[in-house]
Amino acid sequence: MGRQEEASAERETDLVVPWMRAPVDVSHVENCALETLPCLDPRLSKALEKMDISSLFPVQVAVWHETIGPGGFERDLCVNSPTGSGKTLSYALPIVQILSSRAVRCLRALVVLPTRDLALQVKDVFDAIAPAVGLSVGSAVGQSSIAGEISQLIKKPKLDAGICYDPEDLSQNLESAVDILVATPGRLMDHINNTKGFTLEHLRYLVVDETDRLLREAYQSWLPTVLKLTQTSDDGLFPSSTPFLPSAFGSLQTIRRQSVERGFKGKPYPRLVKMVLSATLTQDPSKLIQLDLHHPLFMTTGESRYRLPEKLECLRLTCEPGTKPVSLVALLNSWEDEKCIIFTSSVETTRRLCILLNLFGESKIKAKEYSGGLDQSVRSKVLKGFRKGDIQFLVTSDALTRGTDVKGVTNVINYDMPPFAKTFIHRAGRTARAGQAGRCFTLLNKYEERRFSRLLKKVGCDSCTTHSIPSETLDFYRDKYATALELLKELVESEAPKKGRQAFQHNSRTKRNKTTTSEQA
Template identity: 65%
Template sequence: MEEQKKRSIPVLPWMRDPLDLTLFQQIPLHTLPSLHPKLKLSLENMGISNLFPVQVAVWQETVGPGKFHRDLCVNSPTGSGKTLAYALPIVQLLSTRVVTCLRALVVVPTRDLAFQVKRVFDAIASPLGLRVGLAAGQSSVADEISELVYSPECEFGISYDPEEVAFRVRRRLRSKVDILVATPGRLMDHINTTKGFTLEHLQYLVVDETDRLLREAYQSWLPAVLESVQLNEDNTFEPSDSFLPCSMGVLTTRRRCGVERGFKDKPYPRLAKIVLSATITQDPGRLVQLELHHPLFLRAGPMRYRLPENLQSFKLICERKVKPLYLVALLKSLEGEKCIIFTKSVESTHRLCKLLNCFGDLQIDIKEYSGLQHQRVRSKTLNNFRKGEFQVLVSSDAMTRGMDVEGVRNVINYDMPKYVKTYVHRAGRTARAGQTGRCFTLMSNDEVRQFKKLMQKAEASSCPEHIIQSSLIEALHSTYESALKKFKEKISKAPKKAND
């Protein structure tokens, strides 16, 4: 029913004639025009020798002939290189900056994704002298402020003269970072309460995982950002002397249309936007909130939902009561390959992980990643998974959005997703950056028809059934019964929760 409603929504005119990303070719790094030498060296140190089609297309529309004359809306499969697609041109365009001002803001929905995006920016921005900040609630607000804003007390010591303090705050508070990666909640904290935190010099706004950030309220972060940037036409301000290279010390005006008037009667760059997702929304009511400037729609092929090119999808049919048994048999058959198992909820994730760890002779390290855990625990678990310290991660859909873990060969849907969008994001944790991968979905016979419809929406040409040898299932029966008994004992001894 929800999918039918979505199909009935009219499409915005600029989305009807997209630029097809499949027409672009992967190109060697040294052939990319205008690439800064230090940026090229940074990419080579990251092991990158070629750029993917989405990265080439975005470069052409920002640094290349397009010159960012239009805002960009990018719909490209998971693992196609979208993070570097926007990070690369932003770092290139800011490489000529004179002093540090907050000029680029990247908004992402989750903390772990924010950490991941910041790592990409750090790798390519630091060699050019650009500073990258993080506002994702990884530490206290006070600690974040110290990383984002220069305090006048740090430079001149503490003063007890109120007038002198006010003067210093007005003239000396300034940004420590050129680029900020932020989650919506913590971004709003800084906009509303942090002295010296300003978006008045912002030139680039990236909205990563756009459909999720527009679907969820997130404390109305988008209107707050746009309002902070787009002051009234008659609202002039005199920049502090710490921002002289940005404004040249003249009165500056920001217009509602997003165009700034700068020095010597030359137009100051408008707020340029890049919005991205593997499953971009087509809802005009949501997209209009972004106030895009003559947007260009970049899409990989004719389908709205696309799976990674090198992904193989399989269905594994079994009765519901023996699903854990078939899952264990599947894990054994994968012979220790790195794998992510997705469930339908955080509670299911917790229970399934407990059950799997009751299999004494499984000889596979399995950890949980869900919203029931503290952020520090989740981050540590994810880091250890990246390092290869264990092979299998059981996760709720918190892991589906944008997260990149190198070496994940398999994704297993323990619970079949209801919507194609969820399947696309889950499956996209493997077969990334041109690598191969497999996605297995466990289902009962009465779910096969629904799954077939789901796969048709993702333009999946085929989804064969994965057969597990009956001898392996039979050999695991006694172990399965023993694991169930241990699991029930653990559950009975665990303290009851209010919602159990």
């Protein structure tokens, strides 16, 4: 995401849609043990226990009561909750439970996320609970084989040997092989436009996760396309206020609006339900109107729009000019076996800082780079190694700020000060997740202190401890820094001719392609 887009998001209008003025505060909801959660399917309870989950967090409990309880998905839900508060399971659990009440194999739930890594992370959550009740989960993400996805998503009809079939008849008999699909917008549009047998006509649930980012970036107009393909009939043949009680709701009663579920002609089913979620949900009416929400219920934690994790400790470290890398190395070397993510302002800074850290002599630091400058396969391999604990320090651009969940991240370091409140919220949210404690350090120069104080006020942080490093420790690493810096310069200079040749070759290929295209035209 570019700085210009982020700045535009930060300057959102002060106008607020009416339903956002009366939010439901879920911060007062208590954790709930699985055995006391009303109407939870025993099979799902066992699946959650296998995930080492014995109770649900407040946002998960609140959403459960609004979906499985008396709320019964009567209204679309908008959830603004801190990073690490359990938003993924808050929608995955009720959707899986409700879909399991009807034994029919078709695509009924769609979850859309902005990046491949986030989509796969969410799919892992669904994979852990959906098979327990007989549901199948698929993924449609970029940077993977679309042919492999098609074979996973579409079930071909069984053919009798020796019989000739009309290809057109075969394409009409293709069926969905999954009940739930987790997708990125671009790949979703690929399947909508090109995959035979792929249809959204039976869709009952649409989840838009990381909503503010998905609304800010068009992604081939995926949202208006999905909404158009899932519009319900408004011909008046089916009443809008008839009692409806799905079997999964047990003894809880609720009144549901009805419409025709696409593909099940003549049978009343609930309308398409939407859930939108973010830690920094936009308040811009011009963006929210795109979702076409039905009497939305706004669920949030406290009065502030921005909220940091409850057990997060914020610290600031003011560095003398030219000593920021030294302070960073001293900080990292003071920790034993603690996972840490180091955020920088750009892909280039990420790359150079990662190299510099690994060049420090007599240092135990072994860092890896994760940024948009790397191929997707490399990023996935690095993230996997970080999750497994093979990598202790991850240096990254803001490619890793949103949603990514890595267990055991104790510290986050803002090597470069976050330019916006949203950026700070999402960076800090990589630690202190799921009720655990964590620390967020921000390295500053003296000219950034006032601006950082204003940022802290905006995110509702009342306490930010000043952290200091003993001068003798800094002196110890200062000489090593000078040596590492010289090695970095030599490395960069040696790579420059290679990069120049690669750029020349790329430009030459581009020029040849343009010439060929012109000649063909």
